[in-house]
Amino acid sequence: MLKTAPAVFAVGENYQIMVSVTAPSLFSVQVGEKTYYDAANGIMRSQSPLHRVTVPMAALDAARGYTVCVRPLVERKPYFTETAPMAEIPFAFTPVPHGRVRAYHIADAHNRVETAVAAAQTFGNADFLILNGDVIDHSGDPSKFDNIYAIAAALTGGHIPIVFSRGNHDMRGNFAEQFAAYTPAENGKTYYTFRLGDIWGMVLDCGEDKDDGHAEYGHTVACHDFRLQQTAFLKEEIAKADFAAPTVKTRLVVVHNPFTHRLSPPFDIEEEVFGEWARLIRTHIRPHAYVCGHLHELSVYPAGSAFDDRGQGCPVIIGAKPGEDAYFAGCGLVIDGEKLTAQFTDSNRETFSTVTVAP
Ligand SMILES: [Fe+2]
CATH class of the missing domain: 3.60.21.10 (Metallo-dependent phosphatases)
Structure with a gap:
C-alpha cells in the first residue's frame, strides 16, 4: 500500500510523517499507546494519495519506533462506507543523538x-x-x-x-x-x-x-x-x-x-x-x-x-x-x-x- 518508506520531517517541535499510498486509504500512525490520525476536523482523509501525520517529537523520540496503519478505502459513501482490513507496518526510529x-x-x-x-x-x-x-x-x-x-x-x-x-x-x-x-x-x-x-x-x-x-x-x-x-x-x-x-x-x-x-x-x-x-x-x-x-x-x-x-x-x-x-x-x-x-x-x-x- 505504501509507495515508499515514510519520510519523517522535523518541523517545529513535531515530526511530520509523510508517505504516498498506491490506492485511496485511511491513514494513521501509532506511537506507543497513542494513535495520530491523518484527519481534517475529525474526517479521515482519503482523497490525496499523500498522507501526513503530525507526531510530537518527544513522543516518537521516546518510543523509538512507530506503526503506520493503512486501511484501504473500497468506496466512500454518505452512509456505510466500505473499507478493507487495515495493514499495520512497523518502523524503527532513531532520534538524532546528543554529542557528535x-x-x-x-x-x-x-x-x-x-x-x-x-x-x-x-x-x-x-x-x-x-x-x-x-x-x-x-x-x-x-x-x-x-x-x-x-x-x-x-x-x-x-x-x-x-x-x-x-x-x-x-x-x-x-x-x-x-x-x-x-x-x-x-x-x-x-x-x-x-x-x-x-x-x-x-x-x-x-x-x-x-x-x-x-x-x-x-x-x-x-x-x-x-x-x-x-x-x-x-x-x-x-x-x-x-x-x-x-x-x-x-x-x-x-x-x-x-x-x-x-x-x-x-x-x-x-x-x-x-x-x-x-x-x-x-x-x-x-x-x-x-x-x-x-x-x-x-x-x-x-x-x-x-x-x-x-x-x-x-x-x-x-x-x-x-x-x-x-x-x-x-x-x-x-x-x-x-x-x-x-x-x-x-x-x-x-x-x-x-x-x-x-x-
Ligand atoms: Fe536554486
Whole structure:
C-alpha cells in the first residue's frame, strides 16, 4: 500500500510523517499507546494519495519506533462506507543523538535521484538528512514530488529525521501553489524552526531568485511580501530565544539561497530585506553555520571573505553540485557542539577533502 518508506520531517517541535499510498486509504500512525490520525476536523482523509501525520517529537523520540496503519478505502459513501482490513507496518526510529552527529545535505538535485542517493551513500551513515531545495526541477505536476520521497526513502527508510527546505525552482509550475501540501510545512508555511538532538535550526525560504516583476514569472509570484513575513518571523523567534536554551549546542540556518551573498543582475534582489535578515541573524541568533545550495558548487566561505557581502557572522557552506550525465555531489556534515566539518562526496564514490567549518 505504501509507495515508499515514510519520510519523517522535523518541523517545529513535531515530526511530520509523510508517505504516498498506491490506492485511496485511511491513514494513521501509532506511537506507543497513542494513535495520530491523518484527519481534517475529525474526517479521515482519503482523497490525496499523500498522507501526513503530525507526531510530537518527544513522543516518537521516546518510543523509538512507530506503526503506520493503512486501511484501504473500497468506496466512500454518505452512509456505510466500505473499507478493507487495515495493514499495520512497523518502523524503527532513531532520534538524532546528543554529542557528535553526522548529516548529509542534498540540494539542487533537479530530479536526479539515483546519483543524489549515491553521493550520500559515499559519505556513509548519517543521523539525519537535509533536503535543501530544488530537489526537483519544477512543480509542474504532482509526480515531481515523488522524487523527493524516493530520495528520502532510499536514504532514511523512515528511520531517521529529515530537514526540508524549498528552493526557487520548486516555485514554478501548476502545482507550486500546492507545494506545502506535498512537503513538510508549519501551518502551511515553508519557513520554521526545528530541534534535533543538540541542534537548534531555522529553515528560511528566499522564494524566487529574481524580482517579482521579472518576465519569467508572468505575474505569478509575490515573494517580496513573503520575505517580509519572514522578517517578522525572525523577530518573533528572536523574542522567543529558544536557540539560547542551555540544551542547544549548535545553531544552524538552512536556506536554499545564500542570501548573505550579493549576486549579479538580475539576481541582485532585496538589498534591504536580505541585509536585515543577515543583521538579525548574526546579532541575535549567532548560528554556527549557514547551510545552503543554489550556486551549484562545493564551498565553505568564512565570515569576512570576499563572498560575505551582507555580514554572515559565521561560515556559509554551499553543499550541492549537480553536473552532466546525472552527476551529483553533496555535502556530509559532522557536527559536534561548536565543532563543524564538511566533507564533500559525489555519485562516483569519490570523497573530497574534509573542510573545517568551525571553529
Ligand atoms: Fe536554486
